[in-house]
Amino acid sequence: MGNEGIGVAIVGYGLAASLHAQALVQLENAQLVAIVGRNLEKASQLASRFGVKALSLEEALKREDIQAFIVTTPTGTHLDVVKEIVPYGKHLLVEKPLESNLERTDELIRVCNEAGVILGAVFQHRYDDASLRLREYMEKGLLGKPVMGSAYVKWYRPQEYYDARSWRKSVEASGGGALAIQASHSIDLLLWFMGEVARVCSFMDTLVHTGIEVEDVAVVSIAFRNGALGSVEASTATYPGFAERLELHFEKGSAIIEGGKIVYLKTSSDEIPDVERGESGLSGASDPAHVDLEPFVRMLRDFVNALREGRNPPLNGREGRKAVELIEAARRSALESRVVELPL
Structure with a gap:
């Protein structure tokens, strides 16, 4: 992706979303663009803390300044969210566990591979x-x-x-x-x-x-x-x-x-x-x-560097599956x- 900063949107507005946002704003080669959620009022509460927009997923997917999404919604929704995102070629970092069972986890990994998008797993x-x-x-x-x-x-x-x-x-x-x-x-x-x-x-x-x-x-x-x-x-x-x-x-x-x-x-x-x-x-x-925020910063830096270099991060989907x-x-x-x- 070159030397430009990576635009990132966070899907979800709970504690995990807040931790990722706090870590993301510390990176020099990435930019938090939006907080994404179905409840825009709740999304706005988190977005306002970081001076970014609250968007629906449909709106965020149309944004050219968003190259990657961090998925922090409840575990059993991860696959459904990922399936909405991958047709747009956006890359993904998905919170732990990747999904609620192995069948849905394997499906999540498969759809990312078939779409050619980079998948990272969160284990900071x-x-x-x-x-x-x-x-x-x-x-x-x-x-x-x-x-x-x-x-x-x-x-x-x-x-x-x-x-x-x-x-x-x-x-x-x-x-x-x-x-x-x-x-x-x-x-x-x-x-x-x-x-x-x-x-x-x-x-x-x-x-x-x-x-x-x-x-x-x-x-x-x-x-x-x-x-x-x-x-x-x-x-x-x-x-x-x-x-x-x-x-x-x-x-x-x-x-x-x-x-x-x-x-x-x-x-x-x-x-x-x-x-x-x-x-x-x-x-x-x-x-x-x-929790300590520094491991989040290190993990996100690794993920962003992988996107810039067009490679899988060390913590990829197969690692998250284990x-x-x-x-x-x-x-x-x-x-x-x-x-x-x-x-x-």
């Missing part, structure tokens, strides 16, 4: 300082083979969290509860560090919240293709909420990440400094807005009381 925690640092050590071969990895996302959401947005209560609309909405970032990181999944066995239930069909507690056991083992514990019923925690064990050392920061790191390599009592970073454990596949495998395992083999 790959851009946390801790994630980038450990990934660098891995790629240099300083950690050795993965042995065991565990993700703990024991957060708390009051009943009002679900009552305020009916789509959060529905598996079809949200893709699930604590696993899909709260733990998907940690699941993505676990897969990024540990590798491809071979088998999954899980249990999930709704123990505290009422009037919802999604899980508020889930435990998942994972066998990876490289022989490593892992697990995920996720909840929105663990009062008062605790910082998400990722424990990673390799042949040559171990690391623990809390709230996007390394709180423990010890290896057999002289090239890696030990961390024994690091401070935890920001976490959405009890407040979804309590978390959806694991979540669906876990749901099948819990519902059918069996071990589920991957790929699905």
